[in-house]
Amino acid sequence: MTEAYDAGPVAALRRIAFLLERAREDTYKVKAYRAAAAAVLQLGDDELGRRVGDGTLTELPGIGASTAAVVTEAARGRLPRRLGDLEHRLGGPQTAGGHALRAALRGDLHSHSDWSDGGSPIEEMAMTAMELGHDYLVLTDHSPRLKVARGLSASRLARQLEVVDAVNEHLGGATSAAPEGFRLLKGIEVDILDDGGLDQSDEMLEQLDLRVASVHSKLRMDSRPMTRRMVAAVRNPFVNVLGHCTGRLVTGGRGTRPPSTFDAEEVFAACVEHDVAVEINARPERRDPPTALLELARDLGCLFSIDSDAHAPGQLDLQVHGCERAEAAGIDPDRIVNTWSRDRLISWARPR
Numbered sequence: 001m002t003e004a005y006d007a008g009p010v011a012a013l014r015r016i017a018f019l020l021e022r023a024r025e026d027t028y029k030v031k032a033y034r035a036a037a038a039a040v041l042q043l044g045d046d047e048l049g050r051r052v053g054d055g056t057l058t059e060l061p062g063i064g065a066s067t068a069a070v071v072t073e074a075a076r077g078r079l080p081r082r083l084g085d086l087e088h089r090l091g092g093p094q095t096a097g098g099h100a101l102r103a104a105l106r107g108d109l110h111s112h113s114d115w116s117d118g119g120s121p122i123e124e125m126a127m128t129a130m131e132l133g134h135d136y137l138v139l140t141d142h143s144p145r146l147k148v149a150r151g152l153s154a155s156r157l158a159r160q161l162e163v164v165d166a167v168n169e170h171l172g173g174a175t176s177a178a179p180e181g182f183r184l185l186k187g188i189e190v191d192i193l194d195d196g197g198l199d200q201s202d203e204m205l206e207q208l209d210l211r212v213a214s215v216h217s218k219l220r221m222d223s224r225p226m227t228r229r230m231v232a233a234v235r236n237p238f239v240n241v242l243g244h245c246t247g248r249l250v251t252g253g254r255g256t257r258p259p260s261t262f263d264a265e266e267v268f269a270a271c272v273e274h275d276v277a278v279e280i281n282a283r284p285e286r287r288d289p290p291t292a293l294l295e296l297a298r299d300l301g302c303l304f305s306i307d308s309d310a311h312a313p314g315q316l317d318l319q320v321h322g323c324e325r326a327e328a329a330g331i332d333p334d335r336i337v338n339t340w341s342r343d344r345l346i347s348w349a350r351p352r
């Protein structure tokens, strides 16, 4: 006997994509499911029923044999086998701890769309953040110098801000009349240049709700100049969050990379002085900062943000990995800026 399933083909395809992305499968493998969901969404019920009946789903662009099987099973009210397998294998809790803190998070400060190196459109990221129960998601695509990640020039960023407005309107997000709804916030993950400057114009940075600043180049710089570089960025009045501070990679498809070296006490003290949050990057391949630095930042009195750094919708659900580490380090939830209300967060993030 197969299990009953009543959420329909689009939800089945999206759930499969979500589970694969959360497990950080190659986005190429996942794209087929998202493309098929988009294709099915465009069909009327009549055409869907007819094509399921006569087995012609695969004639549609975007639907192959395996996605057609999912659509057919779901349309007939049965749990698709592929989905059942994935729920069994990947659908359970990702971590032992961190769940209470995760439940206290109101949003996510670091995420990427297909405008830079993410795999999905802005609206799909926003929709998934809503489904995860967030009040907001900050969209933080890369800045121009990160060419491999298709970083956004000032003019592309200006265009993206208009798209964010349109997405908020489309999602019926928060307005002054209904301030409680979900809202996609305007942000950036801006590169920290070699001299500590930021890779975007002040004019553009000013228009954003929040800015994450990260080092992506010359990660092996000597400790002294690296410390100066990071402290200069932290002092910049536009910077709100110091992203993945050591740049290390501990596991995963991109291989491993040692942490950058810098005077962490000096950098974190500057974060305290200038009201900049130290990011706990939740990606399992980053686990950044390492535990000793996380505890140092805790002892120095830093604020924190726990961010997914999602490059696909399902990766938005990786935050619990960072929550588990923050809980283990005994960090007070009130020092984690994404436990705050959206209004409090936005006013904290105004340029100093």
Ligand SMILES: [Zn+2]
Pocket (backbone or CB within 6 Å): 189, 214, 216, 243, 244
């Ligand atoms: Zn980054």
Ligand SMILES: [Zn+2]
Pocket (backbone or CB within 6 Å): 110, 111, 112, 189, 309
């Ligand atoms: Zn990022």
